[in-house]
Each structure stands twice: as C-alpha cells, then as structure tokens.
Amino acid sequence: LKGVLLAAGLGTRMGNLNIPKGLLKVGGREIVYRTIYYLRKFGINEFVVVVNEFSEEWYKKFFDRLGIRAVFVLNRHPERGNGYSLYLARTEVNENFVLFMSDHIYSEEFIEKALNGQGLVVDRIGKFVEEKEATKVKVNNARVEKIGKDLTDYDFFDTGFFVLTPEIFKFAEEVVKNKSEGEITLSEIIETAKVPVHEVSGEFWMDVDTQEELKRANCEVVKQSVKDSEDGIVSKYLNRKISTRISCYLVDKITPNQATLLTFLIGILSGLVAFFNVPLGGVIYQVSSAVDGIDGEIARSSLRTSKLGGYLDSVLDRFVDAFFLIALSVHLPGSVLSSVLTGLSIFGSVMVSYTTERYKGAFGESPFKSIPALKFFPGKRDERVFVIMLFCLLDKVFELFVFLAILTNLKVIYNLVLIYLKKSKEGGESGG
C-alpha cells in the first residue's frame, strides 16, 4: 500500500498563511505528520505527494527532514481542485493506495480501523464534526451515491480518508476529459466511480479549515491523549480538567521534558512553602498535582512519548511527595512518635507506587489492566495529594501523618495481597 497525499490546496479559508496548511502544527506536530506517523506504524512507507508551486519546497524539506521516501507531483493549477490533483497522481501509482488530505487529522484508532476496509471511509456519528460545514455522503448499496456539503438526506460524514484501487484513475481521466476547464472536486470523481464505503464511526478525526478549527483541533488532540489514562478520581474530575486546558495552550510551545521540569519545580516549591505556611503549601502541592499530567499530555499529543520521560516523571513524583512530607514533618511535635509517623508515611507513599511499578518490571504488564481490583482501594497519588491538601487547609498536620501512615500502608498491603493471589493462582514456574 502506498500513501497518496493531496497537498496542493490553497487553504484560502485559513486566512493569509505563509506556510502550507498541512504543515501547520496541531498538538505540537504538523497536521500531515500525524497521519503519516500512524500510516507508517501500520506499514505504509512510500508516499506520493501532490503539491502546488508554493507548497512544493515546503513539503520536500518536510519529507527530507523525516527521512521518508516520497515522490512529488506538481499541480500547476491548484485552482482546478483536488480531483485534478488526484488525476495528476495517476502516473505514480499502480497499486492500491491510501488517499488522504493535508488538512485532516485522525487518531491512531481511526487509521487502524480505516485500513481494514476498502473505499471511502465514512463516519455515521461525526462526533467532532460541525454538521453545517461537513461533507455528507448518501449511500446506496454500500456504495457512494452522492457527496456534498448541502445534502439534506445523507447517511454518513465524509472523513476525507480513502483506501482505493488504481481503477479510480480511469474515472478521474474520464471526468477530466469531459471537463477541460474549471474545478474538478474529488467528490465528483468518487461519485462517478461509485466507490464502496467503509464505516468507521465514533473515532476521533477532524477537518481543519479555519483558524478556529485549528485551535479546537489542538485541544481535541490533547483531550484524546488522556483517554486511556489510568486516572484516579481526583485526576479524572479535577486535575485533568485543569491540565488539559493548560496543555492545549502549551503543547506547541514547550517539550514534554520541559513540562516535567516545570511541574517538578512547582512540587518542590510547594514543599518550600510548606515549611512556613502549611495551608498555602498544601494548595500549591495540589496545584502541582493538577499540572502533573501536562508532560504526559504534551508527549502523547505531539507523539513524543519516551520511556525516559515516563521514568523521570515517576521518579520525580516520588521526590516531590517525600520532600513535601518531610517539609510538613517540621510542624509535628518533636517526639519519637513523630519520627515513626514520618517514617511510616513516607514509606507508605513511596511503596504504593513501588508495588505497582515493580510489578511492571517483574511481569511486563500493567497491574491495573490485569488486576482491575487494584483500583478499588483509593490511594493513588492524585487522591492522596488532594486529601493531604484538605488536611493542610485545616492545619491538621499531626492528624494527616496518622492518616497517611495508616492509609498508605494499608493500600500497600492491599496491593500486595491482590497481586499475590492473582499471580500465585496463575502459577507458572519459569526456569533460568
């Protein structure tokens, strides 16, 4: 399978751009980068790119930088439309191919499912689509009957993503022959060919035509990036609301590692403040927890996740937690009991994470996926931080340490027992 990218459009609705539309960044990456990234993930490594005189140099540099093989086809008449661009690509494509636009973004799941079918990929739900602006599709006998923005009787939305056979070029040639001047839309060719439709409904994809949609796409990509997170309850209903808003602003501006450093510093700041002012320290601690997701969100949105990033994030969280508790412990009465409580609280806090992280190292799988019951006992970091803030607001430091010393260690034992039960039942000796 080859990939054919139509990138000769003029993008007039974007206002004055000094860069081709497909190279605008959404979620920290060029629009076309995202699609190409996922296509490559699913084995498509050769591309044909139809460009216009303005976008040619831009795309050549872009593909060069990525080190991806691409053949460029110049459309000297971009005003003749994307159907004409497809027509021009015919000399470079002899096999089945994926046809995609430079102004659409898709999620990985969308592309995975789209590649499982043939024809025009359509979406019945159009979750992220403005109905008024969307291109609609009327289907007959599982084939395209009509396409257009103004259809009132329609079955699907057009996702702008196709899996086609070279047969389509015959129809393109026919349409071009009959119409030697004026715009030829892709829709015309698709309608003429009556290509089959392949339904992929409800997955994330967006058409980015205006500055406004660009902004919205940015935030949608960030939101999509937290979809599969194993969040605790505070994270889900509070922290993520905050962090995704910030991420959607920052995603084009800083790297994931910079975000890690930033949130780490806020965490350390919360500890420093807690030395002097417990309630304020607690609030900043909760703030640091609320923004703690930003690095991951930016990393996933911009397709820049790294194992090192995940590692650092997790280790630095432990530092922040311990530093904050040690700072708080200064407000405990100077007594043996205080030392014991501090020791227990810090131990329990780190060990909650240790039991699950060590699990990944030992068994090579996510503990929360293989043992969902681990989630039932609260005590994840987001929850812990939130409760710590509440105690701090009430200035109940001693009570907090009693609470933590008990709760975190119970959680650790709970984790251990569940893991032991699960894994000893699975049995399985492995020599070596």
Added chain:
Amino acid sequence: LKGVLLAAGLGTRMGNLNIPKGLLKVGGREIVYRTIYYLRKFGINEFVVVVNEFSEEWYKKFFDRLGIRAVFVLNRHPERGNGYSLYLARTEVNENFVLFMSDHIYSEEFIEKALNGQGLVVDRIGKFVEEKEATKVKVNNARVEKIGKDLTDYDFFDTGFFVLTPEIFKFAEEVVKNKSEGEITLSEIIETAKVPVHEVSGEFWMDVDTQEELKRANCEVVKQSVKDSEDGIVSKYLNRKISTRISCYLVDKITPNQATLLTFLIGILSGLVAFFNVPLGGVIYQVSSAVDGIDGEIARSSLRTSKLGGYLDSVLDRFVDAFFLIALSVHLPGSVLSSVLTGLSIFGSVMVSYTTERYKGAFGESPFKSIPALKFFPGKRDERVFVIMLFCLLDKVFELFVFLAILTNLKVIYNLVLIYLKKSKEGGESGG
C-alpha cells in the same frame, strides 16, 4: 533430535537405594529432571529411556507426571552394561540423537554448548571432576582413540554426554555380535566407532556415583546458582558464603517461597529486637541480610524461579528495611530533626531500589547490565545493611541516620543522573 537416556544401570556404588539413581534429588530436583529440563529448553522433546525391571515403573511415573513423551525400552540384563542398553535402544531411534546418562548433572551452559557439536562431548579442564575416578579420553585426529578410567596418557575427560548419528548402532551391533555374554560398556562401542569429540571445557557438570558425590553435587548446584548474581561487595564476600551453605542444606527440604517467608520473619525479628537492644537488633538485621539470598538460591537450584517470587522478595526487603529503620528511630532524640532524618533515610533507602526497579519496568532491561557504572557508587542493600549493623554495634543511632539520609539520597541522585545521561543520549522517541 531425540534424547536417549540410559537408566538401566544398577547404581551399586550408591549403597542400597530403594529408588533409581537418576531419580535421586540434587538441588531439589531429580538428577535426570535437570538434564531433561535443559534439553527441552533447547528444543528436544522426545525421549527414549532404557530402563531395567526395577527402574521401569519409576521412570514411567516420572515422565507421566511431567507430561513428557517417552518410549521405554526394557533391558532385562542390566548387568550386561550400558553399551548393551544403547544396543537395545536401536529399534526406537532412526535419527540423530542426544545420549545421556541418568547419573550426570549438567549446567544449562554446558548443554547449550554441547548441542552445538557432534560426537562425545569432552572437557579438558574437568573443574568438578575427581581425576582418579573420572573416565578419560585419548584423542587422535579429533576422534576417540581410547576411553578408560585408568588411562595415564589422556587428553580430555569423558562428560557422559553425546550427540550421535544412528550409525553408532551398527557398531553396537558389531560389538554385541562378537561378545554374546558378559558386560559391554558404552566406552567399548564408542572406541570401536571412533566417534568424533566435541570439546566443552570448564562448564559445570558432575558424575554422581556415590553418596558423597551426591552431597557435593547438591552444594555445587547451589553455588552455580549465584554465579550471575549482581551482588554487592558484602554479599559477594560474606553473605553468599553463609547463604549458599545453608541453601545446600535446605534446598531439598523447603520451597523458595518458604525461604522467602523465613528470611522475612528474621528481618522483622531484627526490627522488633532493635526496639529494645540496638546492637543485637543490628546483628540480627545483618543475619537476615546474609540469609536473604537463600530463597533465590533454592529457586534457581531447583529450577523453580518465578516472577512472583522475585517480586515478593524485593517488596518484602523494602518492608524489612523500613521496619528496622522505624524501630531504630525510636532511639533518636524526640525532635524535629529526628523526624526529618527518619523521613530522608527511609525515602533514600527505598528509592535506591525504586530507581533501578522502575528502570526495569520502563526499559525492560537490567540497569546494571546496560549501565555498569551504577555499581561504582556503593549503596546496594547488602552494603547498606552491613554498615547499619556497624553503627548499631557502636550504638550510634543518630550518626547512622545522618549517614543514611545523606548516602542513600546521594546514591539515588547518582543513579538518576547516570540513567538520564545514558537514556537521553540513546534518544529514541516512541509514539503511543
């Protein structure tokens, strides 16, 4: 490749046995189990077993229990020797085969290397061999010239392990035809056939002929099991000397999990004692560290390692460490500084392990193998425990906590920096 096991010998030198020699346990597993376990690991799954009237039932049950396919050949005249046993196996073997004895144990490395060659596997060094008792081999032109216990001019030791072609049966038939009565040794046939030799020198293998050798084999297997451990310096020169001696006694008596529980309880005991008596607590703590390796040694010796075992061992170590320090913290002056020191010490102690364990989870590799420099900064558990004991013996609890608070956290930062440098250099973004 098939496996042919000669298990019709009478094992007279063992004294009176009520069980076939090959089913005696060494390192917690039957002698032949070990060989079969490794052979299967390298893809040999079908076995032919030559038994005598006594051993037949035993071996049938044994293979049944393991669920391994085996064909049994009955030798009604075991007194006619192992050459005769090989001769009897001829009807069941048409392909190349591995020939092995029921009274030899081999390491995994030995078997892996042995399978890479052809003929009689010989060892020039005979590290674990008593020269007087060993069978020697004189070689000419890379083929067996002479085999015997009494050779004075010899090149190799006979390891009792062969990789043979079915050709050997022609020679076996010839020898048997010429000698219709009396003992026929395997050596006679091998000599007659002038089979090639394949050198595998210096790896662990042993011939187990007497009760004494059985005992020695037990301990050797345990010692072999710690060969690749990533031990700290105290472990290497002190703890392992103690633990392997105990393991070689216990390996046939308790399971790895029972050993884990036992050493955990000694660790907890050390904490309980430390509440009342610091020096004694410290000594018991070091004892618990010295015996901490037993579960792993027993698990590896008896081919019973499990991921769960490794997981529990590592988590329970953290519990013991924290419990011991919390117990000790009771002897600190009741002050804010004490709370802080306790918090820092416990945090650092757990985090030394966290940084490396989390590494395994993130990168799926041993941190000590990919970043050897991690070992240069002391602070592994065995070293930490030993130093803690020294402080305890001097009753310097406050000094100990100052020392730990600094040392462990420096070690954590050292680990982090090394890991960051290594991994950020490797670069490599990975999407998803």
